[in-house]
Amino acid sequence: MPFAAIMVHFDAGPSSHQRLRLAVDLAIRFEAALIGIAGRLYVPPFLADGHPRNAERRNSEQAEMTRTLGEIGEKFHAAAKQVAHAQWRGIPEDATGLVAREARAADLVIIGRKHRAQTHYYDLDPGVTIVRAGRPVLLVPDGIDSLDLRRIVVAWKDTRESRRAVRDAIPLLKRADQVMIVEICEHGAEAQTQQNVNDVGNYLLQHDVTVTQKAYLHTELAAADELVRFAEDERADLIVAGGYGHSRLGEWMFGGVTRGLLRESRMCSLFSH
Amino acid sequence: MAYVSLLVHVECEGELGGHVSIAAGLADLFRARLVGVAGWAPMSVFLAQEAFDNPSPGDFHLQDMKTLLDQRGKEFCAALDKPDRRVEWRSILDFPTEAVAREARSADLVIIPAIARSRDPFRALDPGSAILKAGRPVLVVPKDLASLSPRRIAIAWKDTREARRAVLDALPFLQKSDSVVIVEVLDEGRSNGASDRLKDVARYLARHRVEIITEQVRPADFIPISSLLRLIESENIDLLVAGAYGHSRLGEWAFGGVTRDLLAESPICCLFSH
Numbered sequence: 017m018p019f020a021a022i023m024v025h026f027d028a029g030p031s032s033h034q035r036l037r038l039a040v041d042l043a044i045r046f047e048a049a050l051i052g053i054a055g056r057l058y059v060p061p062f063l064a065d066g067h068p069r070n071a072e073r074r075n076s077e078q079a080e081m082t083r084t085l086g087e088i089g090e091k092f093h094a095a096a097k098q099v100a101h102a103q104w105r106g107i108p109e110d111a112t113g114l115v116a117r118e119a120r121a122a123d124l125v126i127i128g129r130k131h132r133a134q135t136h137y138y139d140l141d142p143g144v145t146i147v148r149a150g151r152p153v154l155l156v157p158d159g160i161d162s163l164d165l166r167r168i169v170v171a172w173k174d175t176r177e178s179r180r181a182v183r184d185a186i187p188l189l190k191r192a193d194q195v196m197i198v199e200i201c202e203h204g205a206e207a208q209t210q211q212n213v214n215d216v217g218n219y220l221l222q223h224d225v226t227v228t229q230k231a232y233l234h235t236e237l238a239a240a241d242e243l244v245r246f247a248e249d250e251r252a253d254l255i256v257a258g259g260y261g262h263s264r265l266g267e268w269m270f271g272g273v274t275r276g277l278l279r280e281s282r283m284c285s286l287f288s289h
Numbered sequence: 290m291a292y293v294s295l296l297v298h299v300e301c302e303g304e305l306g307g308h309v310s311i312a313a314g315l316a317d318l319f320r321a322r323l324v325g326v327a328g329w330a331p332m333s334v335f336l337a338q339e340a341f342d343n344p345s346p347g348d349f350h351l352q353d354m355k356t357l358l359d360q361r362g363k364e365f366c367a368a369l370d371k372p373d374r375r376v377e378w379r380s381i382l383d384f385p386t387e388a389v390a391r392e393a394r395s396a397d398l399v400i401i402p403a404i405a406r407s408r409d410p411f412r413a414l415d416p417g418s419a420i421l422k423a424g425r426p427v428l429v430v431p432k433d434l435a436s437l438s439p440r441r442i443a444i445a446w447k448d449t450r451e452a453r454r455a456v457l458d459a460l461p462f463l464q465k466s467d468s469v470v471i472v473e474v475l476d477e478g479r480s481n482g483a484s485d486r487l488k489d490v491a492r493y494l495a496r497h498r499v500e501i502i503t504e505q506v507r508p509a510d511f512i513p514i515s516s517l518l519r520l521i522e523s524e525n526i527d528l529l530v531a532g533a534y535g536h537s538r539l540g541e542w543a544f545g546g547v548t549r550d551l552l553a554e555s556p557i558c559c560l561f562s563h
Binding site: 017020021049116117118119120121122123147148149150151174175176177178179180182183186187212215216218219222223289 | 290291293294322390391393394395396397421422423424425448449450451452453454456457460461486489490492493496497563
């Protein structure tokens with residue numbers, strides 16, 4: 017299905033105005049509704065309960081958060097004036113859980129990178145959002161405010177996540193001039209890799225997406241570095257990849273390529289889990 | 290995206306089965322290509338596909354497998370041949386569950402039977418694992434069902450990744466339906482916000498031109514799936530859309546109770562996403 021609704025995390029933090037500009041532009045191009053979203057949770061949960069003084073403080077902070085979120089919403093609406101259907105959801109709770117849950121209302125979720133320097137309780141965790149949203153997640157690096165869809169690299173691997181990513185990316189791939197599929201391959205597995213990549217190309221052709229280049233890469237560097245280098249050499253606008261992660265003892269662990277792209281890529285990435 | 294390519298699992302022997310008829314019907318409904326896939330793992334799974342394509346004269350067993358699967362492919366293509374229908378065949382020297390999951394890359398929807406007829410572990414598909422590994426929506430067809438007109442569809446909603454996926458994956462079905470019921474079965478009677486959640490899902494669907502929607506919040510029964518089974522019966526539901534809950538634990542797949550029970554007991558086709 018083409019994108020009918022796009023969700024963007026906009027918390028008025030660093031780089032989020034650029035991200036919002038990108039989202040507004042994408043919503044206009046796809047004639048999609050745009051939903052802006054932010055969460056706020058100032059009080060660490062372990063302090064929130066119990067002490068009466070804390071309860072009182074929580075009430076006043078709750079009111080302040082609601083007011084702040086309303087102000088951010090006004091900024092959102094001001095920036096999204098050209099979008100036919102713009103909607104704001106500012107809710108005083110943890111941003112990561114909130115965005116994953118509200119992703120039910122959109123076809124694509126646009127978020128930014130994690131800022132390690134920040135310690136606010138309203139930060140969004142990009143990795144956790146990718147594995148929990150159940151929607152493709154577009155990760156926009158800092159400072160990027162537009163997304164050309166001319167040249168797209170699809171990072172293929174024979175996994176569920178990768179199969180998801182290819183299908184989820186079709187609305188974007190349909191608008192690209194150049195679609196390149198690459199698989200990181202071990203020495204000796206070239207024939208199998210070629211067959212895999214061809215098969216994905218044939219699938220995309222059924223959806224009227226023409227793959228212009230199929231390649232496999234041998235890794236000397238870490239897979240993520242290799243991918244990013246390929247994409248940069250090809251002047252790609254976007255990397256499409258599976259988002260690998262699983263929960264272990266309540267902590268989320270991420271695959272190497274996912275972690276690498278989350279931290280280092282200077283271009284936008286689309287992840288599916 | 291639309292369903293332009295469907296994949297159906299074909300067992301290695303016996304009748305093709307009702308799920309293949311349903312797959313053919315859906316290929317016509319969506320004007321999609323239909324790919325039949327059969328998997329058969331040799332005793333040694335380390336053999337390369339090349340050995341299978343060009344067996345040396347000594348590999349009597351492999352030669353037999355190849356002949357049988359080729360015949361099966363001809364049978365499949367002949368049975369489904371019809372003007373304006375594109376049918377393809379793939380046979381793979383691997384466990385059917387692995388074969389179906391891997392070949393899912395070339396399809397938008399996978400169709401499998403709820404219960405494998407074969408008891409041979411080298412030839413029997415495990416529906417639960419196929420659902421969790423495919424990365425595509427999987428339509429599970431109960432035994433003895435050979436036709437599907439998906440006019441009345443129910444969505445089993447829950448605020449989870451799997452259910453969000455299921456709704457998105459089911460859009461082509463939902464867009465062709467006459468009516469859609471979104472139902473949330475409450476955990477332990479807590480209803481906080483359930484009707485707001487369902488309205489939000491309904492608005493999302495409306496943006497995709499799915500408009501005849503009703504929402505229902507139902508209390509949980511002692512047996513979790515009986516609430517869903519009653520809804521299927523009372524509302525004459527043709528197709529149930531649901532998230533498939535499961536995870537791998539020590540290499541074994543463990544399923545959520547509702548998913549397991551639906552696989553075993555649903556009288557109608559279920560579309561699962563993970």
